[in-house]
Amino acid sequence: MHQPAESTTCLIAGGGPAGMMLGLLLARGGVDVTVMEKHEDFLRDFRGDTVHASTLRLLDDLGLGHDFDELTHRVIETIGMQVQGVPVDIDLRRIPGPHKHIALVPQWDFLELLATAAEMEPSFRLLRSTEVLEPLREGRDRVVGVRYRGPDGDLGEMRADLTVACDGRGSTLRTAMALQPKAFGAPMDVWWFRLPRLEQDPPGLEGVFASGHGMIVIDRGDYYQCAYIIPKGTDSRLRAEGIESLRHVVASLVPWLADRVGGLASFDDVKLLDVQLNRLHRWYTDGLLLIGDAAHAMSPVGGVGINLAVADAVATARILTGPLRSGRMTTRELARIQARRWVPTALIQGVQRVIHARVIAAAVSGGDADAPPLGVRVVNRVPFLRTVAGYAVAIGPLPERAPVWARRPNPTAGNSPHQ
Numbered sequence: 001m002h003q004p005a006e007s008t009t010c011l012i013a014g015g016g017p018a019g020m021m022l023g024l025l026l027a028r029g030g031v032d033v034t035v036m037e038k039h040e041d042f043l044r045d046f047r048g049d050t051v052h053a054s055t056l057r058l059l060d061d062l063g064l065g066h067d068f069d070e071l072t073h074r075v076i077e078t079i080g081m082q083v084q085g086v087p088v089d090i091d092l093r094r095i096p097g098p099h100k101h102i103a104l105v106p107q108w109d110f111l112e113l114l115a116t117a118a119e120m121e122p123s124f125r126l127l128r129s130t131e132v133l134e135p136l137r138e139g140r141d142r143v144v145g146v147r148y149r150g151p152d153g154d155l156g157e158m159r160a161d162l163t164v165a166c167d168g169r170g171s172t173l174r175t176a177m178a179l180q181p182k183a184f185g186a187p188m189d190v191w192w193f194r195l196p197r198l199e200q201d202p203p204g205l206e207g208v209f210a211s212g213h214g215m216i217v218i219d220r221g222d223y224y225q226c227a228y229i230i231p232k233g234t235d236s237r238l239r240a241e242g243i244e245s246l247r248h249v250v251a252s253l254v255p256w257l258a259d260r261v262g263g264l265a266s267f268d269d270v271k272l273l274d275v276q277l278n279r280l281h282r283w284y285t286d287g288l289l290l291i292g293d294a295a296h297a298m299s300p301v302g303g304v305g306i307n308l309a310v311a312d313a314v315a316t317a318r319i320l321t322g323p324l325r326s327g328r329m330t331t332r333e334l335a336r337i338q339a340r341r342w343v344p345t346a347l348i349q350g351v352q353r354v355i356h357a358r359v360i361a362a363a364v365s366g367g368d369a370d371a372p373p374l375g376v377r378v379v380n381r382v383p384f385l386r387t388v389a390g391y392a393v394a395i396g397p398l399p400e401r402a403p404v405w406a407r408r409p410n411p412t413a414g415n416s417p418h419q
Contacts (some may be wrong), residue, residue, distance in 0.1 A: 017306045023035040023126070094386075104218065141251060164296075191272060196260045197223050284337070308345060
């Protein structure tokens with residue numbers, strides 16, 4: 001059964017970090033905006049959970065800092081890495097700004113926070129259990145909305161002055177428009193799993209990279225979120241070796257976890273992340289803009305994916321709110337968004353590619369131990385460079401601040417409490 005065509009000024013496909021932030025900002029700017037989220041809720045496990053200092057400052061701008069503080073979250077102030085025996089310790093408490101840390105919060109809580117704030121705006125609408133199926137087109141390339149499947153299974157159409165694809169690395173709209181990102185390759189995939197954390201365990205984020213193995217251990221309060229790095233495309237073969245093989249390597253890499261690797265009952269407890277690193281040459285066509293992972297899938301290195309997507313959304317809202325309200329938006333404005341966000345995206349991906357090649361490829365090669373990369377040795381010896389590395393991770397290049405018209409008073413401005 002088909003529903004009659006509807007209309008909105010801006011249609012956002014996907015209720016992830018980029019989609020929800022963009023919806024909130026546009027609504028605060030008085031734009032009629034509709035977000036279509038294909039799931040009933042935001043409860044998906046092992047999504048990116050890192051909210052960096054730049055995003056925390058943005059939440060303060062929006063008057064949401066206090067509400068974020070009320071969410072159950074964990075603060076990471078130190079990052080410790082062992083790269084082929086060389087320690088690299090990054091103290092985020094040295095970076096500038098009010099938030100000298102990274103916050104770890106379940107992504108569903110973060111998204112519900114944004115959704116709750118957006119739903120207070122009269123021009124905002126969130127349609128859950130509503131799946132975008134394909135773009136509506138006029139001519140070959142002009143997008144004028146989407147076809148979708150609603151919660152009852154009925155098909156519908158919604159026309160829009162602008163459609164924004166925030167539907168992730170497997171973007172339906174990107175595929176339908178035959179937009180092919182350039183893939184930069186990745187030497188690894190990641191196994192995600194949880195292990196118990198004890199009160200006396202060290203806080204923060206720790207990583208170990210040795211020839212043949214790599215693992216990150218993230219303090220989540222009462223458990224560790226663990227990322228074990230495997231060579232690209234070896235998931236099936238390594239699972240066939242049995243869970244005991246993974247238990248053994250975890251215990252050898254991180255000895256103080258040896259007494260709890262039994263918490264891995266089977267590979268049902270281990271989730272695979274297919275690591276991708278790619279970027280579209282052009283992020284827009286007439287009537288369609290792609291941001292976040294739909295435009296540029298990021299490696300998990302540095303955990304920057306959420307924050308880069310949020311920054312895309314902020315830049316989009318700043319540039320497009322006026323043209324959308326006046327009905328005079330052109331592809332020139334869409335090009336301005338890509339021009340602004342291309343530089344930080346390319347810089348971060350460039351750094352990720354170097355880390356892939358110089359650190360991670362060696363860690364998963366399984367060959368003889370190599371000398372630690374020169375860059376790792378230099379950073380270990382120069383404290384200033386460790387501060388720069390902390391800034392690059394927690395704030396990054398060209399951080400975005402909320403437009404003045406979207407800001408609200410923050411009831412309790414300041415740093416988040418440690419929880």
